Amino acid sequence: xxxxxxxxLLSGGLDSTTTLGLVIREGWTAHALSIDYGQRxxxxxxxxxxxxxxxxxxxxxxxxxxLGTLGGxxxxxxxxxxxxxxxxxxxxxxxxxxARNTIFLSLALAWAEVLGARDLFxxxxxxxxxGYPDCRPDYLxxxxxxxxxxxxxxxxxxxxxxxxxxxxxxxxxxxIVRKAVALGIDLSNTLSCYDPGxxxxxxxxxxxxxxxxxxxxxxxxxxxxx
Amino acid sequence: xxxxxxxxLLSGGLDSTTTLGLVIREGWTAHALSIDYGQRxxxxxxxxxxxxxxxxxxxxxxxxxxLGTLGGxxxxxxxxxxxxxxxxxxxxxxxxxxARNTIFLSLALAWAEVLGARDLFxxxxxxxxxGYPDCRPDYLxxxxxxxxxxxxxxxxxxxxxxxxxxxxxxxxxxxIVRKAVALGIDLSNTLSCYDPGxxxxxxxxxxxxxxxxxxxxxxxxxxxxx
Numbered sequence: 001x002x003x004x005x006x007x008x009l010l011s012g013g014l015d016s017t018t019t020l021g022l023v024i025r026e027g028w029t030a031h032a033l034s035i036d037y038g039q040r041x042x043x044x045x046x047x048x049x050x051x052x053x054x055x056x057x058x059x060x061x062x063x064x065x066x067l068g069t070l071g072g073x074x075x076x077x078x079x080x081x082x083x084x085x086x087x088x089x090x091x092x093x094x095x096x097x098x099a100r101n102t103i104f105l106s107l108a109l110a111w112a113e114v115l116g117a118r119d120l121f122x123x124x125x126x127x128x129x130x131g132y133p134d135c136r137p138d139y140l141x142x143x144x145x146x147x148x149x150x151x152x153x154x155x156x157x158x159x160x161x162x163x164x165x166x167x168x169x170x171x172x173x174x175x176i177v178r179k180a181v182a183l184g185i186d187l188s189n190t191l192s193c194y195d196p197g198x199x200x201x202x203x204x205x206x207x208x209x210x211x212x213x214x215x216x217x218x219x220x221x222x223x224x225x226x
Numbered sequence: 227x228x229x230x231x232x233x234x235l236l237s238g239g240l241d242s243t244t245t246l247g248l249v250i251r252e253g254w255t256a257h258a259l260s261i262d263y264g265q266r267x268x269x270x271x272x273x274x275x276x277x278x279x280x281x282x283x284x285x286x287x288x289x290x291x292x293l294g295t296l297g298g299x300x301x302x303x304x305x306x307x308x309x310x311x312x313x314x315x316x317x318x319x320x321x322x323x324x325a326r327n328t329i330f331l332s333l334a335l336a337w338a339e340v341l342g343a344r345d346l347f348x349x350x351x352x353x354x355x356x357g358y359p360d361c362r363p364d365y366l367x368x369x370x371x372x373x374x375x376x377x378x379x380x381x382x383x384x385x386x387x388x389x390x391x392x393x394x395x396x397x398x399x400x401x402i403v404r405k406a407v408a409l410g411i412d413l414s415n416t417l418s419c420y421d422p423g424x425x426x427x428x429x430x431x432x433x434x435x436x437x438x439x440x441x442x443x444x445x446x447x448x449x450x451x452x
Contacts, residue, residue: 065291065333072340092378099336102376106332107291110325114298139375146372149365150328152318 038068173215264294399441
């Protein structure tokens with residue numbers, strides 16, 4: 001198969017940046033998509049823009065969806081982000097944003113259909129993750145099935161058209177760090193923190209910071225963003 | 227079952243207005259949701275607001291998603307809306323908006339999860355319709371399945387949680403008109419036209435206008451919006 005156009009969801013964190021780097025290294029023409037969903041943490045959108053340019057995405061778009069007005073998550077409201085949680089991954093935390101990946105993948109699907117692309121990539125992974133339901137393999141398989149029923153391109157094709165790829169799904173954070181470093185993907189502008197300080201300084205204590213630190217530690221590498 | 231909270235997608239057209247009216251008549255607490263997706267046709271959002279208030283929705287929200295910047299549809303770009311088409315329903319027309327119902331249902335799902343609601347309603351119907359893939363029963367069944375995999379509420383429930391209801395699915399436009407009139411649902415502010423003139427005057431020639439006119443004609447009723 002000759003790689004062609006792909007839509008890649010890019011939050012500006014470690015996982016989505018590694019995914020975008022992988023996709024570009026494989027020869028795809030990458031259309032990077034970031035979503036401004038009213039996240040308190042605005043720095044990640046600036047990072048995403050810079051990362052897309054640095055890695056060589058063909059283009060980068062930021063689409064706005066005002067999920068913040070719906071509430072329901074510590075990432076879009078004034079609810080404090082939990083720090084130093086014991087039980088990362090064993091429950092669904094307050095940083096869960098209702099239906100977020102479904103909304104993001106739907107927007108990626110719409111853009112892919114307009115572009116004539118059939119491949120959607122995202123950085124979801126189910127090991128060393130925060131426990132979100134919309135990062136699991138059966139969820140992504142169900143979205144892929146839906147995508148082919150939902151669209152003109154899916155209906156008009158004589159075989160399943162859209163594909164949802166989560167190349168990091170079965171990797172640990174340490175694996176992801178190793179893979180990014182092995183491929184020469186620059187992680188220095190990535191921002192994983194749910195609750196960064198001025199200019200994007202990571203808090204070091206939220207789930208995302210702690211999973212990231214564990215990943216670099218287990219990989220025996222220094223985090224270039226620190 | 228005691229009806230409770232429901233999220234109802236409301237475009238301000240005949241079908242979604244009838245759906246909202248039905249839901250309210252059945253005793254649900256209706257949370258009406260309209261999406262400002264960059265449609266050229268802005269009047270429908272004003273109509274939706276008025277209809278939600280008149281029918282007695284508990285609340286009405288308009289969420290913004292800028293699909294217009296993605297292009298791909300006559301409803302969000304300067305591409306002319308086709309008039310007097312012969313073959314309504316036999317193909318997917320240029321008024322198709324890529325992944326629109328998937329995006330809309332995802333937003334409805336997010337709001338439902340925040341509200342603690344489990345029921346989503348939309349006015350999709352598969353008879354006398356414009357041929358959109360994301361209005362068919364198997365599409366909606368796939369979305370319902372996805373919703374239960376995608377969400378905290380779906381995962382934490384011990385049985386399928388979210389339900390997607392399309393009560394008009396198997397009705398003709400004439401059936402829908404009859405049902406609305408029988409239930410006393412005021413259709414005078416509804417706007418179906420894809421390309422209305424100043425103040426929402428229907429063009430009379432697009433697929434939506436012609437399907438609507440056919441429905442009123444077959445039901446032997448006068449369109450109160452004319």
